[in-house]
Amino acid sequence: MCRWLAYSGSPILLDSVLYRPEHSLINQSHRARMGVETVNGDGFGIGWYSAEGDGTPAVFRDIGPAWNNRNLQELSAHVRSRLFFAHVRASTGTAIQQSNCHPFRHGRWMWMHNGAITDFHRLRRDLCMAVDPVIFPSMEGSTDSEVMFYLAVTYGLDQDVPGAVARMAGLVERLGKEHGVPHPLQMTIAVSDGERTWAFRYSSVRKSRSLFYSSKAETVRQLHPELEYLRGVSDETRLIVSEPLGDLPGVWNELPEASYAVIPSGTEDYLPFVPEPV
Template sequence: MCRWLAYLGEPLRPSTIVLDANNSIVAQSLDSSLGAETVNGDGFGFGWYPTDAPAGTEPALFHSTEPAWNDQNLRELTRAILSPLFFTHVRAAAAPPIQQTNCHPFRYENWMFMHNGAIGGWHKVKRDLTLAIDPSLYPNVLGTTDSEVLFHLALTLGLADDPVAAVGRAIRTVESVGHEHDVQFPWQGTIAVSDGQRVWAFRYSSQGRTRSLFHSADVPTLREMYPDAERLRLFGDEAHLVVSEPLSEMPGVWVEVPESTAAILEPGGYRHEPFLAD
């Protein structure tokens, strides 16, 4: 469906990952080896939090309907700025139209959200799920994607207080409404969400066959494994990535996030929690 990447760590020029990695997100937009579609050319988005921004700062967003491989502005931005936390998403549109308001990541106040996957039977469940959004949040739904509706459902159900529980409640709502409309497998996807300080990444599907998701191992450990790897010197000790598919083929660099798991990245490292596991 799509490919995405999230970075948390010491301030970094995003181009280091977005453009320069062997299997960068831009390379994946042209030729994805693990994606449901090989080409993800239906627009892209880049969202970032400024360096040294206080807690609660709103992220900046750049969206384009051009393919990521064809957009010079993405190259200019990612080479010019420094950020300790950023998201990048390349889109393969399933049904909603190609327009800027349908490009991820989505934003509400200090929260940022992106998704790879789909709500099953969207045309059947769209009305019920949209009406479940808090009326005060509804005016902020600017596009037509199922992903943006899910984000606002999670906001409605307490994202600011407990992201893992809120995303879980939002997906359970999707499954409940889907089953009411005879949708066998209502939910499929990986999700990234951030408050500007941490990143929560989720892997879950109703069928138990979710799209791929990985995060990087600790940089100090990787330097011990690969003492001659010049590229690792570009990253600080706190640097972590979450990706739809690995950016390199170096053994030991990438840890697969298990099915029905939430991976929490925060200063000091990462941890896994069971997510909607039966």
Template sequence: MCRWLAYLGNPIYLEELIYKPKHSLIDQSLAARTSETTTNGDGFGVGWYGNRVTPGVYRNIQPAWNDNNLKDLAAQIASPLFLAHVRAATSTAVQQTNCHPFRYDKWLFVHNGVIDNFKHIKRDLALAIAPDLYPFIEGSTDSEIMFYLALTFGLADDPVNALEMMVGFIEQVSQDNGGTTSIQMTLGISEGKRLIAVRYSTIGQSRTLYCSKNWRACQELNPECDIFSENARLVVSEPLTDLTDDWEEVPESTAIIIQSDHTVTQSFQPRSFQ
């Protein structure tokens, strides 16, 4: 599968999380500890928010550990909110348009997981995407289809509700086509103000996802350098260093909405789209 991280807090250089920690995202692209696949070398991407509404995105099909441009950019770009992703392809091509994050307007979206039997239900899923959104789909992944379904179901108005309807719709289509298990996911999503993370799977055996309890968990990544503000929070597929009491595993079927001044944790329950 894949590995990803998402950060919200004071502006920091991307390299502080992508490169510098003991078990950084670059290290995870070579040797993930809790992933279905040890190596995540089928491309990477990073999306960040700056002074404009639309976030910047850099994606490449090279392994993250072998891209000097990423290293230079990460050392120069500082952002208060960014998402990064290293990919292990499942059944779709290794190409730039299949690398995460996916972007539409001000939204960024990363995914770790899979839709079972995606090739058999892809057409039914794609036909449900709003006609005005469909032309913006560039790649062939299940992840991008999930993103555009969520946009269709109202991501801009009520993100968690739209994601619940997206998952419920995929599960229903899977069942209608004779499937028994349908979706596996951890998601990271933002519009530049909030960071939304979800952990869910149809069979209740989701990929791992961790969230920092407070800024101290972030500070543990670089104890010698006081760079994180008290509102800094981090969500990761797996910890970037040794697991301590300042980190907690996100429970099954849970959504977390992180803002600069507070965090909300709530149950995530797929629902029908009428």
């Protein structure tokens, strides 16, 4: 599977999160603690919105491992962003190529995924046929993750993010049943329009991959004043991660099974996630 993180809040240098924490995403790329695979070296990607908040996100992806990519280290030490995604990949069977690396982008939207559609090769044709023909040519890769993204766009991501993801999941589960795949979907997903980020945790078998969100920055500062990068950020600054970036108590909260969260939202609440039949 994969490891990923999503940051939202005051503009910071990307390397503050990607490299500096004790158990950073770069560390997780070759030493994951909670993933199915310890090593996530089948490519990586970062995507970020400008600090000014205008335009579509920039994306940088490559097929090598993140831990020894000098361009990634150089970029992350100089790019400052208020909302960014980062992903390290462990392929579930599709090719190792740039177009299969996360995050994926369509217009202002950015998407990344950890998990898989079981027996994707059996469901792939029917899933792809459900993608809006207008946007179908924009798909570049061969992963289940990208198909899931374009299905969500097809089902109204612009108007209703949770509803679009629920309808995508409902289609996967219906087709899985039709093709004799009893538990077809495993997913933790992050999706953003540049203003808000939605994070989803769900699996057909109800044993989803790990996903955590950070406590409010104000709370973390009070608990751990030694964390320098938090001193100047807003209270709304949050992180969502596949696994915690360190072992400090009071910082990380597990997102419950079959739920989703939105940041910023002005609340600590998460909401139930239920696939919607289509």
